[in-house]
Amino acid sequence: MLVQPYNLMAHGFLLFLLFSYIISTNIHACKQTERSSLLSFASTLSSPSLNWTSLDCCHWKGITCDQDGWVTRLLLPSEGFKGGISPSSLRNLTHLTHLNLSHNSLYDSLETQFFLFFNRLEILDLSYNRLFGELPLSPPSSSIRTIDLSSNHFFGAIPSSFFQQASNLTSFNVSNNTFTGHVPSSICLHYSPSLRLLDFSSNVFSGNLTPGLGKCSQLQVFRAGHNNLSGLFPEDIYNATKLEEIALPLNSLHGAISDKIANLTNLAILDLSFNHFGGKLPLNLGKLSKLKFVTFDFNNLEGALPPSLMNCTNLVELHFRKQQLGRRYHHA
Numbered sequence: 001m002l003v004q005p006y007n008l009m010a011h012g013f014l015l016f017l018l019f020s021y022i023i024s025t026n027i028h029a030c031k032q033t034e035r036s037s038l039l040s041f042a043s044t045l046s047s048p049s050l051n052w053t054s055l056d057c058c059h060w061k062g063i064t065c066d067q068d069g070w071v072t073r074l075l076l077p078s079e080g081f082k083g084g085i086s087p088s089s090l091r092n093l094t095h096l097t098h099l100n101l102s103h104n105s106l107y108d109s110l111e112t113q114f115f116l117f118f119n120r121l122e123i124l125d126l127s128y129n130r131l132f133g134e135l136p137l138s139p140p141s142s143s144i145r146t147i148d149l150s151s152n153h154f155f156g157a158i159p160s161s162f163f164q165q166a167s168n169l170t171s172f173n174v175s176n177n178t179f180t181g182h183v184p185s186s187i188c189l190h191y192s193p194s195l196r197l198l199d200f201s202s203n204v205f206s207g208n209l210t211p212g213l214g215k216c217s218q219l220q221v222f223r224a225g226h227n228n229l230s231g232l233f234p235e236d237i238y239n240a241t242k243l244e245e246i247a248l249p250l251n252s253l254h255g256a257i258s259d260k261i262a263n264l265t266n267l268a269i270l271d272l273s274f275n276h277f278g279g280k281l282p283l284n285l286g287k288l289s290k291l292k293f294v295t296f297d298f299n300n301l302e303g304a305l306p307p308s309l310m311n312c313t314n315l316v317e318l319h320f321r322k323q324q325l326g327r328r329y330h331h332a
């Protein structure tokens with residue numbers, strides 16, 4: 001008889017232990033709907049390396065959940081995935097903030113409503129896959145910070161409306177695809193306080209670079225080489241004074257380089273090779289003391305290199321070969 005209260009207490013203690021176990025494991029335990037979404041995503045891919053078997057998907061490789069058990073990160077680059085990602089089993093993972101599936105062999109196109117499903121997405125890296133088709137019609141939400149769709153087979157134009165909500169976008173890389181139409185320089189006209197990297201290189205963009213880039217006050221890297229661009233070097237780019245790299249090789253741009261280029265005091269890389277630039281190089285070019293790599297190869301420039309370049313002590317490479325109109329110089 002004396003034993004019973006003790007027994008009760010012991011039972012109570014065990015129950016307490018059981019409850020706290022359930023509670024503590026439930027805090028980060030994944031929702032079963034999220035688990036089945038992940039499994040259905042995995043089932044469309046072939047990958048030997050995924051071991052997604054345990055009950056709590058929040059502890060699976062590549063998965064991060066928030067406190068309520070929603071999957072927020074899916075980071076599985078270089079997993080050897082082959083397969084389609086559409087019609088998307090991922091679309092039910094509505095709390096995703098980070099999606100990195102770069103360096104796999106995913107094929108398919110992105111659903112037109114892709115960014116509507118993932119309206120909390122901050123980081124999207126689908127680079128180095130075999131994705132094709134046009135960009136989704138629905139634009140990314142204001143939470144987006146990084147978009148890397150480079151080295152795929154995407155095509156079509158990039159509508160300027162694509163950026164209409166992207167006020168926190170810092171990096172946009174679509175290089176090495178087959179996009180056509182204009183380079184959407186208007187990207188800077190919407191909201192652009194945070195844009196730092198823009199890479200449009202190795203596509204089939206054509207027409208001139210429309211004004212707008214100068215409004216990207218934080219822009220550090222602008223690449224649009226290896227396209228079909230024509231027209232003049234955009235004047236307002238001289239206003240983007242944070243620029244460290246301008247790379248526009250292998251296009252059909254023409255006109256003279258203005259002495260306003262001296263405003264770009266952070267410039268280290270300037271690649272204007274294989275274009276139709278003409279006139280004389282601005283005498284004040286040497287004011288750009290951070291210049292490291294400069295090439296004007298294969299243009300129509302006249303005259304000699306400005307002597308002020310002698311002042312650029314950081315200069316490692318300077319190329320000025322094969323100017324079709326002017327005299328020939330060879331520096332390397």
Ligand SMILES: *[C@@H]1O[C@H](CO)[C@@H](O)[C@H](O)[C@H]1NC(C)=O
Binds near residue numbers: 033036040092
């Ligand atoms: C996604 O959610 C819908 C509606 O809740 C459901 O019908 C569908 O089966 C889910 N898909 C996956 C792959 O879980």
Ligand SMILES: *[C@@H]1O[C@H](CO)[C@@H](O)[C@H](O)[C@H]1NC(C)=O
Binds near residue numbers: 051053054
């Ligand atoms: C898969 O994961 C389970 C539990 O997480 C583990 O017991 C098992 O050894 C793993 N298998 C492989 C092949 O890694």
Ligand SMILES: *[C@@H]1O[C@H](CO)[C@@H](O)[C@H](O)[C@H]1NC(C)=O
Binds near residue numbers: 077
């Ligand atoms: C995606 O993952 C790869 C490999 O870890 C990494 O190099 C890359 O920076 C990641 N992408 C982003 C946008 O963080």
Ligand SMILES: *[C@@H]1O[C@H](CO)[C@@H](O)[C@H](O)[C@H]1NC(C)=O
Binds near residue numbers: 143
């Ligand atoms: C934009 O970024 C800032 C700073 O990182 C953050 O406070 C803000 O919530 C972000 N805005 C949106 C709409 O995500």
Ligand SMILES: *[C@@H]1O[C@H](CO)[C@@H](O)[C@H](O)[C@H]1NC(C)=O
Binds near residue numbers: 127151173197
């Ligand atoms: C854009 O992506 C390509 C790979 O597809 C990479 O080589 C390049 O450096 C990236 N651009 C920037 C500005 O980081």
Ligand SMILES: *[C@@H]1O[C@H](CO)[C@@H](O)[C@H](O)[C@H]1NC(C)=O
Binds near residue numbers: 129153
């Ligand atoms: C361009 O993309 C293809 C895949 O689409 C890739 O194999 C190749 O390495 C990429 N080139 C560069 C320079 O990144």
Ligand SMILES: *[C@@H]1O[C@H](CO)[C@@H](O)[C@H](O)[C@H]1NC(C)=O
Binds near residue numbers: 204206207228230
């Ligand atoms: C290149 O641009 C020119 C002039 O803008 C245009 O006529 C031509 O069709 C473009 N070529 C390709 C392959 O887009």
Ligand SMILES: *[C@@H]1O[C@H](CO)[C@@H](O)[C@H](O)[C@H]1NC(C)=O
Binds near residue numbers: 214235239
């Ligand atoms: C460059 O900036 C100056 C001063 O902010 C402004 O007056 C001028 O209109 C800008 N030029 C272009 C081409 O946007």
Ligand SMILES: *[C@@H]1O[C@H](CO)[C@@H](O)[C@H](O)[C@H]1NC(C)=O
Binds near residue numbers: 239
């Ligand atoms: C460049 O700098 C000069 C003075 O250094 C200034 O008058 C001009 O507005 C600046 N901006 C442009 C786009 O030339």
Ligand SMILES: *[C@@H]1O[C@H](CO)[C@@H](O)[C@H](O)[C@H]1NC(C)=O
Binds near residue numbers: 286307308310311
């Ligand atoms: C090089 O810089 C010095 C000091 O700033 C200046 O006096 C000189 O004129 C510059 N040389 C050239 C060729 O611009």
